[in-house]
Amino acid sequence: MRNILVIGAAGQIGSELVPYLRGIYGENNVIASDIVDNPMLSGSGPYAILNALDRVAMYDLVRKHHVDAVYNLVAVLSARGEADPMWAWNINMGSQINSLEIAREIKGAVFTPSSIGAFGHTTPPDNTPQDTVMRPSTIYGISKVTAEMLSDYYHLKYGVDARGLRYPGIISNVTLPGGGTTDYAVEIYYAALSKGSFVCNLSPGTFLDMMYMPDALKAAVQIMEADPSRLVHRNCFNVSAMSFEPEMIAAAIRKHIPDFRIEYSIDPIKQSIANSWPNQMDDSAAREEWDWEPEYDLETMTADMIDKLKVKLGA
Ligand code: AKB
Numbered sequence: 001m002r003n004i005l006v007i008g009a010a011g012q013i014g015s016e017l018v019p020y021l022r023g024i025y026g027e028n029n030v031i032a033s034d035i036v037d038n039p040m041l042s043g044s045g046p047y048a049i050l051n052a053l054d055r056v057a058m059y060d061l062v063r064k065h066h067v068d069a070v071y072n073l074v075a076v077l078s079a080r081g082e083a084d085p086m087w088a089w090n091i092n093m094g095s096q097i098n099s100l101e102i103a104r105e106i107k108g109a110v111f112t113p114s115s116i117g118a119f120g121h122t123t124p125p126d127n128t129p130q131d132t133v134m135r136p137s138t139i140y141g142i143s144k145v146t147a148e149m150l151s152d153y154y155h156l157k158y159g160v161d162a163r164g165l166r167y168p169g170i171i172s173n174v175t176l177p178g179g180g181t182t183d184y185a186v187e188i189y190y191a192a193l194s195k196g197s198f199v200c201n202l203s204p205g206t207f208l209d210m211m212y213m214p215d216a217l218k219a220a221v222q223i224m225e226a227d228p229s230r231l232v233h234r235n236c237f238n239v240s241a242m243s244f245e246p247e248m249i250a251a252a253i254r255k256h257i258p259d260f261r262i263e264y265s266i267d268p269i270k271q272s273i274a275n276s277w278p279n280q281m282d283d284s285a286a287r288e289e290w291d292w293e294p295e296y297d298l299e300t301m302t303a304d305m306i307d308k309l310k311v312k313l314g315a
Contacts, residue, residue, distance in 0.1 A: 002109075003029050005067040007052045007095060008074030009041055010034035013113065013216065015175040017071065019044065020217040031065045033058075052095035059102050069109040069161075069224065072099040078117045078140040078273050080179025085139040092143035100154045100162065111224050112151050112164035114236035116209050117181075118144040121276045128278035130238050130285040137276050151235035163223050164236035166281070168209030170216050171301060173308040181273045185210055185249060189305045192253045192260050193315040200246045201267035207279035211241040212296035212304070219292060226290035233285055241294035242301070243280035252302040 002025050009018050009032035018041050021030045032041040033050035041047050048061055052074045061067070074095035081088030096112065103110045119128060120136040134145050144166075151162035169182025176190075177183045184200050185208075191198035211219075219239050244252075250262040286292035296304070309315065 002069050003031075003065055003067045004069045004071060005031045005033065005058075005062055005065065006071045006073060007033050007050060007058070007099065008072065010036055010038035011073055011075075012172060012175045012177040013170065013213075014073045015040065016172060016213055017073070017217055017220060021071075021221070024221060031061065031067065033061065052098060053091065055098045055101065058098055059105070062102055062106060067108065068106060069111065070099045070103055071111040071220070072096060073113065075113070076140065077177070077180035078115075078138050079181050079267075079270050081140040081143075082138060082269055082273075088139045089143055092140070093146060096143075096147040096150060100150060100160060103160045103162070104154060104158045107159065109161035109163070109224065110151065110154075111220060112147050112162065112235060113220070114144045114148050114164050114166045115140070116166060116168050116277045116281065117141040117273075118148060118166055118236075119276070119278050123278060125279045128238065128281040130233060130282065138273055148235045155234055161228070163226070163231070163234050165219055165223055165239050165286075166236045167216060168211050168240050168281070170211055170213055171305065172213035173305055173312060174213070181270045181277070182208055182210065184246070188246075188249055188253065188262070189309055190313070192257050193306065193309050193313050196257065196259055197261040197263065198250075199263050199265050201265060201270050202246055202274050203264060203266050203271060204247045205245050206271070206274050207243050207245045208274060208277060209240040209243050209281050211239070211294065212301040215241050215294040215296055218295075219286075222290055222292065223286075230289050232289055237286040237289070237292070238281040238283040239286050239292055240281045240283050241296060242298050244298055248298065249302070252298050253306070255299075256302065256306045
């Protein structure tokens with residue numbers, strides 16, 4: 001049985017990963033933390049207000065709860081990071097090095113979500129290999145590549161059980177993402193139900209990998225529970241579930257809301273970031289080494305998103 005500390009728990013992934021982990025490992029064995037409160041998480045198990053850059057406070061929490069695995073969900077995402085690169089670097093790298101240093105002390109494990117943002121313009125964009133050129137052009141991407149390399153380093157040098165995934169854009173209906181390039185693929189569902197139309201900030205034809213939240217949660221647990229003797233890679237695995245461009249998601253929504261309209265007002269920063277990311281990754285290493293297999297595609301995800309958001313928005 002694991003005792004897990006989740007840092008950055010109040011964000012898009014954490015607000016669903018914490019209940020998911022609590023369902024598997026027991027509610028008292030998953031300590032959620034963030035710099036702000038999250039009543040949903042603090043009402044359902046241990047919760048701490050924690051600045052992930054404060055290593056002493058984080059270590060105190062780890063000792064108090066006998067933690068043996070840290071899930072580091074702290075991140076300033078791609079587009080937001082470009083507005084204040086040094087701030088983004090300090091938060092992204094500070095939380096990562098603290099997680100790894102504490103895991104080294106306790107001989108524990110670390111889960112690191114990397115991203116399609118770790119790739120760059122010189123990466124092959126189609127069927128992007130697991131092992132390939134990684135020269136990202138955003139501070140977010142640079143921090144993700146560094147986190148991947150540090151995680152491997154801590155594994156090889158200190159035996160930290162560091163593992164990670166290169167997540168695509170994650171689509172969910174509980175907590176909105178913020179500051180990402182792929183955020184449009186979440187916002188479009190809210191707009192479709194509340195207004196019947198959406199102004200997209202990426203151009204038609206911009207293909208990106210995406211994944212529905214239930215698959216993202218399943219992948220996080222599966223990689224951390226994977227038999228280590230099967231892992232050739234550790235930090236980090238390409239994982240994808242679908243690849244689409246804005247016209248395709250709009251068409252999928254129209255099957256449920258026939259009058260839905262999409263218009264375009266391109267955000268040059270987000271467009272240039274998206275252009276530097278893969279169209280579609282090859283995730284065969286994850287499939288071979290720990291049996292990764294997503295459940296949702298664009299059609300099944302869209303049906304579920306619309307059902308759930310109808311209830312949430314009273315639409
Ligand atoms: C972003 O768009 O920055 C994130 C990501 C793909 O890592 N959603």
